[in-house]
Amino acid sequence: xxxxxxxxxxxxxxxxxxxxxxxxxxxxxxxxxxxxxxxxxxxxxxxxxxxxxxxxxxxxxxxxxxxxxxxxxxxxxxxxxxxxxxxxxxxxxxxxxxxxxxxxxxxxxxxxxxxxxxxxxxxxxxxxxxxxxxxxxxxxxxxxxxxxxxxxxxxxxxxxxx
Amino acid sequence: xxxxxxxxxxxxxxxxxxxxxxxxxxxxxxxxxxxxxxxxxxxxxxxxxxxxxxxxxxxxxxxxxxxxxxxxxxxxxxxxxxxxxxxxxxxxxxxxx
Numbered sequence: 001x002x003x004x005x006x007x008x009x010x011x012x013x014x015x016x017x018x019x020x021x022x023x024x025x026x027x028x029x030x031x032x033x034x035x036x037x038x039x040x041x042x043x044x045x046x047x048x049x050x051x052x053x054x055x056x057x058x059x060x061x062x063x064x065x066x067x068x069x070x071x072x073x074x075x076x077x078x079x080x081x082x083x084x085x086x087x088x089x090x091x092x093x094x095x096x097x098x099x100x101x102x103x104x105x106x107x108x109x110x111x112x113x114x115x116x117x118x119x120x121x122x123x124x125x126x127x128x129x130x131x132x133x134x135x136x137x138x139x140x141x142x143x144x145x146x147x148x149x150x151x152x153x154x155x156x157x158x159x160x161x162x
Numbered sequence: 163x164x165x166x167x168x169x170x171x172x173x174x175x176x177x178x179x180x181x182x183x184x185x186x187x188x189x190x191x192x193x194x195x196x197x198x199x200x201x202x203x204x205x206x207x208x209x210x211x212x213x214x215x216x217x218x219x220x221x222x223x224x225x226x227x228x229x230x231x232x233x234x235x236x237x238x239x240x241x242x243x244x245x246x247x248x249x250x251x252x253x254x255x256x257x258x259x
């Protein structure tokens with residue numbers, strides 16, 4: 001693990017400890033070794049993650065807004081007397097590289113309007129769609145672009161979708 | 163003022179939990195129910211956390227509240243995915259209109 005990554009992870013775990021102990025000063029007697037052990041364990045368990053700070057900053061408001069919309073949308077459908085849903089399955093062809101970005105996207109998709117990731121395939125993400133008449137494909141590709149920016153990776157060229 | 167805002171956020175959050183539960187009962191199959199429970203509860207908890215943030219007395223408590231919300235987001239999205247994947251692999255067909 002490089003020096004800066006070590007520093008960054010130490011900072012993150014120290015922050016977590018500070019939050020969990022609500023800033024109790026004498027807890028650091030235990031906390032300092034625990035943080036160090038956590039950093040070392042993370043070096044072993046968690047490979048280096050590339051991410052872009054500006055991508056993260058731009059992702060947060062996007063996610064908050066779209067997930068709020070998702071909640072409003074599904075609440076409206078659930079409470080509507082006619083239950084306006086027309087569900088179905090859809091295979092979305094990955095443009096993201098394999099690994100963490102795909103897992104991250106699959107989890108994000110489940111919290112965004114009308115989509116639920118059901119299977120992480122090698123070439124496709126199988127998505128359950130709550131309303132097939134909606135424009136969920138452009139939503140998915142927008143999410144994918146945001147996730148790509150967050151991780152600082154580039155998207156493969158989209159092959160013909162249908 | 164902040165008490166009033168907290169009260170509104172808590173009630174709004176409860177409203178989303180209610181809608182999510184209604185969806186859980188009314189939606190026709192496992193997949194659509196997962197939609198209701200993950201998305202509505204995410205917003206419900208988010209609003210409750212936002213309301214409590216206004217009353218928090220220290221930054222450590224605010225951090226803890228946000229951390230709780232993030233962990234629940236991660237858990238609910240991952241579990242929803244696992245339930246949906248298992249259902250698909252068991253051959254449960256999605257309900258069609």
